[in-house]
Amino acid sequence: MKTFIASIAAVLLLALPGAARAGTVTVKGSDTMVILGQRWAEDFMKKNPNTRLQVTGGGSGTGLAALINGTTDVAMSSRPMKKAEEDKLRGVTKNAPAQISVARDGVTFYVHESNAVSALTPEQLKGIYLGDITNWKDVGGKDAPIVVYSRENSSGTYVFVKDNVLEGEDYVASAQTLPGTAAVVNAVSKEKNGIGYGGSAYAKGIKELKVKKGNEEIEPSEANIKSGKYPLSRDLYFYLRGAPAGDVKAFIDFALSPEGQAIVTKVGYFPVK
Known part of the structure; x- marks a missing residue:
């Protein structure tokens, strides 16, 4: 299921050869969601050859900024819109944004496959990323410095x-800041003492950590993420300037259809329907 890892820094311009381009839908934002957006767009355009889908990454904040300034139809976001962002959008459109949950995800922490550590508590994860815990031996691993990887601040994750x-x-x-989840996975897969984080669909060639709460170690499984039992479960969103209409509505309807939600599963995330 977790087989789709690609460079998410690139712009993915998706159009069927020879298709008439009567309509164009622009989709921009979350690097976590860009592969999913690409797959939705590919299949949607096969069924709707007169509509062109342009899917761009760059981070949730970048997508929401583009929605505010009117340069994208759909913003992909792996986090809820902030109040300040909503206020800016309302100031432009005089309307509330439309928020649509299109998939479920669990933010997972990655370590090298050889790392003996298999689970960490939320407090330990916090300590590592604040710099209070700097050696693996302090959380049950070997005596080695922890190499911390993070995402850029425009990332919803x-x-x-x-x-x-x-x-x-x-x-x-x-913390070493990297431009996308695929880059984090690649870095951790090569650094035996590394730790990083990202969406569950990208976890290939590394070990996913369980989150320990009390005596229970909770894995980021489908059942735990869909139920919300996994502590770092979240929704993935589409944001629009208002109620969807026309080609945008058709695309969103497809994403939420049984066929579209099956693509969610194939990419490595979890359906909302």
């Missing part, structure tokens, strides 16, 4: 971890 793991505190200054 960066914000999610800051809000839900670090409780609003700042990341340790020594």
Whole structure:
């Protein structure tokens, strides 16, 4: 299921050869969601050859900023829109944004496959990313310095971890910032002492950590993420300037259809329907 890893820094421009381009839908934002957006767009355009889908990554914050300034039809976001962002959008459109949950995900923490550590508590994860815990031996591993990888601050996953793991505190200054989840996975797969985080669909060639709460170690499984038992479960969103209409509505309807939700599963996330 977790087989789709690609460079998410690139712009993915998806159009069927020879298709008439009567309509264009632009979709921009979350790097976590960009592969999913690509797959939806590919299959949607096969059924609707007169509609062109342009899917771009760059981070949730980038997508929401584009929605505010009117340069995208759909913003993909792996976090809820902030109040300040909503206020800016309302100031432009005079309307409330439309928020649509299109998939479920669990933010997972990755370590090298050889790492003996298999589970960490939320407090330990927080300590590592604040710089209070700097050696694996302090959390049950070998005597080796912890190499911390993070995402850029435009990332919705960066914000999610800051809000839900670090409780609003700042990341340790020594954390190595990388441009996308695929880059984090690649770095951790090569660094035996590394730790990183990202969406569940990207976890290939590394070990996913369980989250320990009390005596229970909770894995980021489908059942635990869909039920919300996994502590770092979250929705993935589409945001629009208002109620969807026309080609945009047709695309969103497809994403939420049984066929579209089956694509969610194939990519490695979990359906909302």
